Amino acid sequence: MDAAAAAAAARAEPLLGGSPPTPRALLSPRARLLALLATSLTVLLSLAAFRAPSAAAAATLPSLLPPPLLDQRLDEEGWPIIDRPTDRPRACWGIVSAGRIAHDFTAAAVGMGACVHAVAAAQLPAARARAAAFAAAFRLPRAYDSYAALAADPNVSMVYVAAVNVAHARLARFFLLHGKHVLLEKPATLTLGAFDELAAIARARRLLLVTNFWTRWFPTMRWARAIVHSGMIGRVVHVAGDMAFQAVRHHDGALDRFFNASLLGGATLDMGSYLCMYASTFLDASLEVEDYALDNWSVQAEGVVEGGVDTETAFLIGHVGGAHAAMGTSLKRASDFAVRVMGTHGMVHILGVAISPLAAEVTVYADASLRTESPRPCCGMPLVSTTSFKSVLPPYPAWTGESEQYPHAMGMVYVAAAFEECMYDPDCTELPELPLEEQRLLVQLAWKVLDRVGVYKGVQGV
Numbered sequence: 425m426d427a428a429a430a431a432a433a434a435r436a437e438p439l440l441g442g443s444p445p446t447p448r449a450l451l452s453p454r455a456r457l458l459a460l461l462a463t464s465l466t467v468l469l470s471l472a473a474f475r476a477p478s479a480a481a482a483a484t485l486p487s488l489l490p491p492p493l494l495d496q497r498l499d500e501e502g503w504p505i506i507d508r509p510t511d512r513p514r515a516c517w518g519i520v521s522a523g524r525i526a527h528d529f530t531a532a533a534v535g536m537g538a539c540v541h542a543v544a545a546a547q548l549p550a551a552r553a554r555a556a557a558f559a560a561a562f563r564l565p566r567a568y569d570s571y572a573a574l575a576a577d578p579n580v581s582m583v584y585v586a587a588v589n590v591a592h593a594r595l596a597r598f599f600l601l602h603g604k605h606v607l608l609e610k611p612a613t614l615t616l617g618a619f620d621e622l623a624a625i626a627r628a629r630r631l632l633l634v635t636n637f638w639t640r641w642f643p644t645m646r647w648a649r650a651i652v653h654s655g656m657i658g659r660v661v662h663v664a665g666d667m668a669f670q671a672v673r674h675h676d677g678a679l680d681r682f683f684n685a686s687l688l689g690g691a692t693l694d695m696g697s698y699l700c701m702y703a704s705t706f707l708d709a710s711l712e713v714e715d716y717a718l719d720n721w722s723v724q725a726e727g728v729v730e731g732g733v734d735t736e737t738a739f740l741i742g743h744v745g746g747a748h749a750a751m752g753t754s755l756k757r758a759s760d761f762a763v764r765v766m767g768t769h770g771m772v773h774i775l776g777v778a779i780s781p782l783a784a785e786v787t788v789y790a791d792a793s794l795r796t797e798s799p800r801p802c803c804g805m806p807l808v809s810t811t812s813f814k815s816v817l818p819p820y821p822a823w824t825g826e827s828e829q830y831p832h833a834m835g836m837v838y839v840a841a842a843f844e845e846c847m848y849d850p851d852c853t854e855l856p857e858l859p860l861e862e863q864r865l866l867v868q869l870a871w872k873v874l875d876r877v878g879v880y881k882g883v884q885g886v
């Protein structure tokens with residue numbers, strides 16, 4: 425292991441969780457012996473199922489296992505290590521819009537040493553001054569007050585589209601047609617038709633089109649996925665998540681995007697889209713072949729609609745494999761922003777803020793299906809192990825004089841690094857962490873939720 429990898433491993437090491445008192449202590453001596461045998465068997469089977477990195481690890485309890493190896497390279501401060509070519513120009517970003525998340529992404533990108541060449545602000549008033557101030561703060565060479573000027577800049581090969589939801593389809597189409605690779609803020613589009621058009625352009629021109637579900641590239645998410653895929657918690661049967669906050673109604677004197685139907689606001693297209701992403705991530709985790717056809721998924725939803733947007737929504741997503749997700753989102757109440765992935769004999773708990781998760785915990789219980797004695801009628805299986813995972817973010821670049829707008833903003837480095845690395849690989853046409861077909865499914869799942877709740881019916885082209 426080289427020094428950087430060792431530093432990264434140290435930063436992302438599992439913290440061995442203290443186990444709560446085992447319920448076994450409450451059983452009779454005979455039941456205790458049986459439980460011990462069952463637990464030992466479960467431990468052995470868990471170990472067999474777990475893709476441990478070395479044979480030595482297979483001799484230890486699951487709670488002592490190292491996490492699955494993460495193929496993510498980070499330096500001592502937590503910055504991604506990128507193999508940039510030395511024999512040709514670097515790929516440079518253009519930032520489309522100068523709003524809140526655009527600040528966050530740009531801070532992460534300049535912090536990690538990426539080339540951010542220009543920003544364009546073009547929709548809200550004072551575009552020229554806003555773009556100039558943005559460029560000055562992040563020391564970008566160019567500031568434009570039109571998106572067309574940014575699209576014409578030959579130094580920009582990839583753009584980050586950070587405008588409000590209603591502009592996503594239009595701007596992604598515009599920049600793809602100008603030959604730029606596009607990292608597009610979520611939700612990619614409202615309608616399937618709009619997404620399919622974007623995907624067709626991207627494929628035809630061999631351009632990257634990636635919805636910015638940045639969660640997918642977080643070390644915590646990679647760890648959680650690896651744990652679930654290892655079989656350590658058994659077969660996934662249920663995912664539960666809740667993401668809600670009391671959104672501000674007004675921003676800079678106008679109705680904020682959250683409550684603004686003309687900007688495609690509402691809880692589902694905001695945080696609900698992450699919950700759809702979590703459902704897609706884990707519900708089919710046990711299938712050998714990933715299948716993103718909507719026919720394999722069912723959606724039910726209830727919601728409260730105010731001013732044309734959903735402000736409180738609960739939805740269920742079912743997968744043909746039998747697993748299901750129960751999700752809640754709201755613009756009007758608090759939440760722990762956590763997601764729990766429940767398997768037949770264990771659970772991965774992705775701690776809030778699960779949009780940009782820095783910590784998770786896996787709990788493994790004895791597998792009742794492997795026990796020989798009559799199962800107890802209720803409640804709680806003997807605990808086998810609890811293992812935690814934590815990661816740290818690289819520091820915000822203080823020299824910008826800016827500060828983060830959204831939690832864990834520096835976590836944008838992970839998706840930015842993956843995107844940039846793909847730019848240097850002639851064979852890379854999609855990011856494996858979020859293929860186009862899955863992005864398409866995510867558009868459809870959110871659309872189904874909204875359809876059931878009764879908003880945005882009949883809207884086309886966005």
Ligand SMILES: NC(=O)C1=CN([C@@H]2O[C@H](COP(=O)(O)OP(=O)(O)OC[C@H]3O[C@@H](n4cnc5c(N)ncnc54)[C@H](OP(=O)(O)O)[C@@H]3O)[C@@H](O)[C@H]2O)C=CC1
Nearest residue numbers: 521522523524525526545546547548586587588589609610
């Ligand atoms: N991945 C993530 O973690 C996050 C993603 N997001 C997503 O990013 C997008 C932007 O969110 P955020 O930065 O909070 O948004 P802002 O409210 O800050 O607006 C972003 C930009 O959109 C344009 N815009 C804003 N209001 C209007 C309007 N009334 N009419 C037309 N254009 C408008 C402006 O572009 P210009 O500057 O060019 O004038 C503005 O700078 C959303 O799609 C959201 O879902 C948001 C937060 C976190």
Ligand SMILES: O=C1OC[C@@H](O)[C@H](O)[C@H]1O
Nearest residue numbers: 610669694695779830831
């Ligand atoms: O994508 C997002 O992530 C963070 C949330 O607070 C924000 O509203 C949303 O758009």
